Amino acid sequence: MAQQEVQQELTVDRFTLGLVGPEQEWAGTVADGGTIETHTPPACWGPMITPEFRGGHEVTRPIRVENAEVGDAIALTINSIDVTSIATSTGSMRERDGAFGDDPFVDHKCPNCGTKWPESLVEGTGEEAIKCAECGANASSFGFEYGYTVAFDDERTVGLTVDEAGADELANRADEAMALPENSRQHPILLYRPSEMPGTLGHLRPFIGNVGTTPPIEIPDSHNAGDFGQFLIGADHDWGLPDEDALARRTDGHMDINAVREGAVLICPVKIDGGGVYVGDMHANQGDGELSLHTTDVSGRAEFDVTVIKGLDIDGPLLLPNEEDLPYIGKPYSAQERERGRQLAAEYDVDDVAEVGPLQVVGSGATINDATDNAFERAGTLLDMTEGEVRARCTFTGGVEIGRLPGVVQLTMLAPMERLEERGIADLVREQYDL
Structure with a gap:
């Protein structure tokens, strides 16, 4: 490069x-x-059904x-994040026998002629629409086990699942409805026109x-x-x-x-x-x-x-989410809470109330437990803490949330600002949470 x-x-x-x-x-x-x-x-779905x-x-x-x-x-x-698509299709997946080797996301092949990562073209709509350019067979590795199509309002605040007629209409203008950028090389998943659970309204919040x-x-x-x-x-x-x-x-x-x-x-x-x-x-x-x-x-x-x-020198990502996305006990303290903390310190002869700030450590692994262990290890290395201290602080001032099954988590704690100062991220934390 x-x-x-x-x-x-x-x-x-x-x-x-x-x-x-x-x-x-x-x-x-x-x-x-x-x-x-x-x-x-x-x-996900667009690249998944595009065998190249x-x-x-x-x-x-x-x-x-x-x-x-x-x-x-x-x-x-x-x-900023702004959705440009007006609709999409999604759901749980079904793998197509013969259309891949070890991994349906990676080593695609045409199940008919055996061409690896075949170029493909679109003929019509539905789950048979993605054709191998070499032999004309359906070359996609995936279909829907249960699928639905969602149309968005103009402000992208809600989405509504549509029926068969709505899914068919969107499939026939799939590139436009999905607003594919000029240099994108995927086939739009709207082509598959799934239409289960119509009439279901959902809140939208893009990420x-x-x-x-x-x-x-x-x-x-x-x-x-x-x-x-x-x-x-x-x-x-x-x-x-x-x-x-x-x-x-x-x-x-x-x-x-x-x-x-x-x-x-x-x-x-x-x-x-x-x-x-x-x-x-x-x-x-x-x-x-x-x-x-x-x-x-x-x-x-x-x-x-x-x-x-x-x-x-971190091994994986750290996240400073919006304050409203933090678990309740992992949010910054209010002025009233800090004053009550000082009163308790005076009552029990505690020298000081430690200054802390919210921090999320991302962990991943084969399972949720493995991902949490990975987050414990990363947090301990970052903040120079034993696993016992990490577990204690996350139990008392944070928690663990599931990003994705089977194995991505966010481990939240209110971390000591002196440790964050040593690692050079205290100013970011203060700015993010107006501390």
């Missing part, structure tokens, strides 16, 4: 074919303190950040499901996490990994944490020089856990401010 001119504001409009890693072509270089703007296509893709998402090419070196971190302040920094090895973008990454261990395809130690080089960009939304600050590890920030997998909404494994994938615009934190 060659060096590029540093830009204060960088707009990214090119995407990968489902891979992240140091071999991917740079999108450009943004200044430390600069701004990134993106308009990303949907991830090597991973389950369509994310931006990596962005070099000025001054970012291995061992640093990059803070991404999410200024970004896969955002972070480039790992030092090339892996499928949807597998850049400790749970989905398990499918790479022992796999025979080009991105197979030998063991869990190799997977530890991930950067956990694929979090599907619904608090990674407008107003949040995401702090990402730097594991290659320049960081390689990438963005994708915007969702219109999602409940905790992403229980169908998929949700409302959409195209959308996002803007981030970028700041390098020298020498932070």
